[in-house]
Amino acid sequence: IDHFGNRRLRTVGELIQNQIRVGMSRMERVVRERMTTQDVEAITPQTLINIRPVVAAIKEFFGTSQLSQFMDQNNPLSGLTHKRRLWALGPGGLSRERAGLEVRDVHPSHYGRMCPIETPEGPNIGLIGSLSVYARVNPFGFIETPYRKVVDGV
Template identity: 85%
Template structure:
């Protein structure tokens, strides 16, 4: 069928990547010919759920994607990504998985935000996301924090050394 393939077993990485692939094609989905730019483009709700880098070139670009490193599906089939809870500027060890709808309700700091040894957010203004927009907020307004800087990319992309210095078109 259109939804099954023989697994790529060339090496362990290709096997893991194959198992974590998601397609918008097939029965009940889109067709290559009718899918426009809006569907293929990266959306803020993909953050931590679908990798913005790992997608094939050609007619399937943006229609076949890979799950991000820490993403999972919940009992309703929605993709979730983990966040560390922050209370009054102190980062806790409590981890909550949030869907894109739940995530929009919270102020979320980046994983690389400066912290003190006792787990407090160091700077007064913290770069964060709120309702899909990047902004700066006071440390006491932060409600969650990313668990890892590699949270937004797939397993294969996370293995690329110095990924932040690569040209986006050449990353994979």
């Protein structure tokens, strides 16, 4: 269960894409309603399209989501680590109360993918971490890291 080969990350782009999709579906519904009620000859794109649902969905994500927070800008290093932070909490994840010790422990699959040292103290220990130096998230949401193949001990 805790193996990083089986765990998929939801990146910021994916979360914002979902919110924009919600806003676009609301906007589509408004456009369809306006097309049925207005005169065909008098319809213009300006009268049909209202971008407020899309803007409201984006503002809702940045304003109320548990995963949205102000960036730590004390120094460049803290800003960089804040951008590479991994959360096991939030919607679709764990809660501090339900997370047991086995979830918080370092798993062998974390090697090269997640820094085992950089985790906060207190109730979030092991639930919040950072990507390691050479780790990256592929387009499918899995963490990849470079490695060298050892053949005959070399």
